[in-house]
Amino acid sequence: MVQRKPYGLENEKLAGNKPKTGMPMVLDDRLISKQYIKAKVDGKVDDTAYGSSWNYIEGTNNNNEVAPSKNAVYDYLNSLAPSSDMWTREEDTADTNVRAYKTGNYGIGKTTFTGADAWAKLDVTGSISATGNYIMATNGSTIGPASGALTLHSTNGALLPTKFMIGTGNAGVPLEISLAGSTATAADGTGIIQAGPDSGANLGIGANKIQARSGEAVAELKLNTTGGNVTIGDVDSNVTIAGDLVVSGDATTLNTETLSVEDNEITLNSNITGGDATSAGLRVERGDATDSQLIWNEGDTKWQVHNGTTAYDIEHNSHDAVTLGTNTASALSLSGQQISLQDKFVQLAGDTMTGALQIGSSNSNVTNLRVFGGISGETNPAIYCEGDIAGNTKSFNLEHPTKKGMRLIHGCLEGPEYGMYQRGTIKSMHQIEEIALPEYWKVMVGDYTVSLTPHGNYNVWLEEKNQTMIKIKSSADAIDGPWSCEWMAVGRRLDAKLEVEIDAKE
Numbered sequence: 001m002v003q004r005k006p007y008g009l010e011n012e013k014l015a016g017n018k019p020k021t022g023m024p025m026v027l028d029d030r031l032i033s034k035q036y037i038k039a040k041v042d043g044k045v046d047d048t049a050y051g052s053s054w055n056y057i058e059g060t061n062n063n064n065e066v067a068p069s070k071n072a073v074y075d076y077l078n079s080l081a082p083s084s085d086m087w088t089r090e091e092d093t094a095d096t097n098v099r100a101y102k103t104g105n106y107g108i109g110k111t112t113f114t115g116a117d118a119w120a121k122l123d124v125t126g127s128i129s130a131t132g133n134y135i136m137a138t139n140g141s142t143i144g145p146a147s148g149a150l151t152l153h154s155t156n157g158a159l160l161p162t163k164f165m166i167g168t169g170n171a172g173v174p175l176e177i178s179l180a181g182s183t184a185t186a187a188d189g190t191g192i193i194q195a196g197p198d199s200g201a202n203l204g205i206g207a208n209k210i211q212a213r214s215g216e217a218v219a220e221l222k223l224n225t226t227g228g229n230v231t232i233g234d235v236d237s238n239v240t241i242a243g244d245l246v247v248s249g250d251a252t253t254l255n256t257e258t259l260s261v262e263d264n265e266i267t268l269n270s271n272i273t274g275g276d277a278t279s280a281g282l283r284v285e286r287g288d289a290t291d292s293q294l295i296w297n298e299g300d301t302k303w304q305v306h307n308g309t310t311a312y313d314i315e316h317n318s319h320d321a322v323t324l325g326t327n328t329a330s331a332l333s334l335s336g337q338q339i340s341l342q343d344k345f346v347q348l349a350g351d352t353m354t355g356a357l358q359i360g361s362s363n364s365n366v367t368n369l370r371v372f373g374g375i376s377g378e379t380n381p382a383i384y385c386e387g388d389i390a391g392n393t394k395s396f397n398l399e400h401p402t403k404k405g406m407r408l409i410h411g412c413l414e415g416p417e418y419g420m421y422q423r424g425t426i427k428s429m430h431q432i433e434e435i436a437l438p439e440y441w442k443v444m445v446g447d448y449t450v451s452l453t454p455h456g457n458y459n460v461w462l463e464e465k466n467q468t469m470i471k472i473k474s475s476a477d478a479i480d481g482p483w484s485c486e487w488m489a490v491g492r493r494l495d496a497k498l499e500v501e502i503d504a505k506e
Helices: 007-014 034-043 070-079
Strands: 087-089 098-101 106-108 122-124 141-143 150-154 157-159 164-167 175-178 193-195 201-205 210-214 280-284 292-297 302-306 311-316 322-324 332-334 395-399 407-411 419-428 432-436 445-454 460-465 469-474 483-493
Touching (some): 419 432, 445 460, 460 483
Antiparallel strands (some): 087 098, 098 106, 280 292, 292 302, 395 407, 460 469
């Protein structure tokens, strides 16, 4: 009979306690078998694949006390092996939030993870919040496609080498802003661009308007306040100023050939009040020569014309005449006894020569203008005109040379061209006679006509002509004695063209 060890003593050894000496040993026949131990160990090992059933839920399962088998670990690791269009994920449910693609790409909040949806390293469905923190990129990092990407924190600052569009439409320039109804007004938040805060000084820019404002009210728009010129438009553009134009500078320069002013008065010295009046006037710049001026002389209370050397008074005398300068031979005097301007300066109604000077009236039967001076053939004629002189008739009117108390009047010969003529008489013993024309004839005259009148019972005719000479031939010979004739050459002037019939409206 085998003596049993005390159960308690065996338990002490199994518990790692040193058995007490002197105690009797008690033998127990309840030994733990190998089958029992194996069954206990196998109960703590699970061979099923990893999945949601492995999650420990208190009171439901005790998976926190169960270990995966080597086979389960092997199967799980094999499930991570690459396969076509597969995403790995923490959960096997369709609505899992974080999924990792086989190439190392990540999707957050995604429900589809194949094909074109798996191209990005990080694909987020929804918003990214960085409250209280920063989203940073290293030097030279880019956002966007490979071409035209936004480069952050580069040595040249943030770069966007592509066109950028704000609003609707397609960008046609590096930065385009387009918004329907984008009219800039005095109200904040109007236009397509606002520079400055609401309720403060800001600038609104619309599609075709710029508005300065402050506190929802219009404000002064200032340009280049610290210096620099301001150019508006180009040489073919007009500038319209709806209100008053105030120039605060010392000089105003108009680089224009024509100045049109609708006002009927121009005020000089507009800042003068009380008894502080000073002389004022208009100055004509004459380059290197001394300037000419039209001046109101406040000291003499007279208008004066200044030719750069001498000032001449413009006076109104008792004969209702205007005198320019002093009444001397070197001045021009318009008096009632010499020249009468009955209708003064008028614009002829219906006449294309607007602003013309009309002397007298259409029903006047007196001489309206008489000019003395000038002798025919001299370099200083009484009247000289650079342009055309026209009239209903042209004539000379002079004292009759043989009838006392009469005048002789002849009208001018007229035709459809401006002409010149040469004439003379030939007396010759030769059959052919050559007549030299003046040297200026070839320059002044185009085509011309030659007329011949013989002085006897023989024929004369034009043998040859050109721009320098005329050849005349006669049927008379040396036996008949000398022959003679009269000739005239009439030609059209090359330097003056006459348009015969013109539109009466021109």
